[in-house]
Structures are given as C-alpha cells and as structure tokens.
Amino acid sequence: MGNFQTIFDARVGQGKNAGAIFSPLILSFGLLNFLLALPLLFFIGCQGSPQCPINGQRAFKHVEKLVSFGPHPSGSKAIGDVQTYIRNHLIRSGLQVMEKDFLASTPIGSIPMKNIIGILEGKRSQIIMLATHYDTKRFSEFKFVGANDGCSGTGLLLELAAALAAEQKKLDCSLWFVFFDGEEAILQWSSDDSLYGSRHLVKELKEQGILSLVRSVILLDMVGDQDLTICREAYSTKWLQDLIWSVASQMNYQQYFRECSQQVMDDHWPLLQEGISAVDIIDFQYGGSEPPGIYWHTAQDTLDKVSAESLQVVGEVVYKSIFQVQKALFGEMN
Ligand SMILES: [Zn+2]
Secondary structure, three states, rough: OOOOOEEEEOOOOOOHHHHHHHHHHHHOOOHHHHHOOOHHHOOOOOOOOOOOOOHHHHHHHHHHHHOOOOOOOOOOHHHHHHHHHHHHHHOOOOOOEEEEEEEEEOOOEEEEEEEEEEEEOOOOOOEEEEEEEEOOOOOOOOOOOOOOOOOHHHHHHHHHHHHHOOOHOOOEEEEEEEEEEOOOOOOOOOOOOOOOHHHHHHHHHHHOHHHHEEEEEEEOOOEEEEEOOOEEEEEOHHHHHHHHEEEEEEHOOOOOOEEEEEOOOOOOOHHOOOOOOEEEEEEEOOOOOOOOOOOOOOOOHHHHEEEEHHHHHHHHHHHHHHHHHHHHHHOOOO
C-alpha cells in the first residue's frame, strides 16, 4: 500500500470500556443460564472451541509455508512456488480455480503476473469478493519475506476459503477469493507503478461485462501483526465498514477493530473507482503506534512478528461478516 494520512479521532478510547458491561452479567449467571448462553459465546469469539469455523493456527501454518518460499516479488522464480501452493490448497478445499495471466508494463519492463481466483458458487450470480495480495515487495538491499505484508493476508484467505467451502449450502451469492499479484510498486509507488493485479482484474471484468456482478469487496492486508490494531481505512465504503466493525464489536473485539481512521491506498481502490462497495481491513501500524510502523517494508517483517491469535480474530470477524453482507445486499435467504 502507498500514501497514507492518519487522523485519530476522539473515539479511540470508547472500546476499552465495553468489556465492563459483561462483568455483572456473568456474575449473576447460574450454571443453567451459563449453559444456555454457550451459543452466544460463539458469537463473542470462538477461539479454542471445536465448533469454531476459523482456525488461526492453520492460517499461521500457511503463513509459515509462504514465508519459507523466500522473497517472492512479481515475476520472480519463487512466486511460481507460491502460486502452486495457493492453487493446490484451493482445489483441495473444493473451490473452482481461475488463473488470470497478464503482462504488466512496469518501470523496469514487462513482467508476467497472475491473479488467482477461487470460486464458490452460491444461488445467485452476484459476487462478494474476498481479496488479498500475495506478492512481496522487491528489495535488493535486504531480504524481504513479507510475513505480514503479503503472506498474512494470503494465509488467512486460504483458511477462509476452506472454512466457507464447508458452508457452501448457506451461500446466497457467489464468493470469489481473489489473490492479487503486483500490489507492490516495482520501484516507487505511483498510480502507474502499483496495484497491477487489481487494476488488471477490474479492466478484464469490465471488458467481459461482468464487473457489475461484484457487489462488495473485503480486502485483507497486513492482518497478522501480533500487536493487532486495525483503524478504519478512510477510502472504504462506510456501510460495509460499519457492518464489519459492528460484527467485531458484537464479538467483543473492539480492542482490535478500533475507531481511529487512516487513508491507505490499496487493492480496493480500483474497485471503489468503479462504484463498487469495498473495505480495506489493514493494520497499518506495524511495530509501534505510528503508521506505517517500524517493521513495514523492512527486513524485520518476519514470522516472529505475526501471530495465530491475530489471524484468528480477523478470520472470525470476516467469516461472520460475509453472512451479514449477504443479508444486507439481498435480505434473508429463502
Ligand atoms: Zn507492502
């Protein structure tokens, strides 16, 4: 992602008090009430429960594997291994896979790139897109593996694809799991040197006359930071962002999904430009409390900064939000 500007608003502290509401309630519960409340606990976050559809440890294992392929900027040999890994996991999870190859014109010449799309068909042809980028930024001065920036979103999206494939019968609209190549600038971030994959997909779907089927986009980027702080990304569509923040709040995850605000240029931008509702879920305070954070685009973006717990939190919120977005777009399923 590129240029940013941060405005922390006055509501940052609000979420911290929310936990206090629960204490007197829990104290007054007898055993029976507690047992009756168990399904409710699922919605407050289900970490560790066998019924939990999302497994942060499994997502973390994907991140570990993706990091083990080494730096994988667009056009590199290593990115081929990452593409094979993504494709194989999607097929194993029961998704249809589309691979979209294209030649990107960059400041250092043409680079072959590939968007990968895993598809779960629902009852309707309209599409909710879940997206991330899987390329890592190209650096010659140091080894950049992008454990958080590139690998965390990819690992979590692979886990979400498997979890939602198991619930395909509940899908009203179709889900596309989109893995973008070429999010990172090849040299220096600009409107021409960045977002190659998302710009290309928008162009392609527009040419095919099917872009209007895409009704909402949820983008994941840098979601594995063990010190998870997700501000509201300010370009994102308000209703969609409100819906997700409200789900997070119901799950008692306000300490992670915060009320601070920042603008981040990312793969949701080309879709927003076409009038499509899109939200970027991004922790852009990677190390410390100032954006972009001291680990961002440095040799320090390594596996030890990423946690299964953070992937679990974001995964649960996104999983539950999908069904809420469906409801907001099309009403209750019949
Ligand atoms: Zn980056």
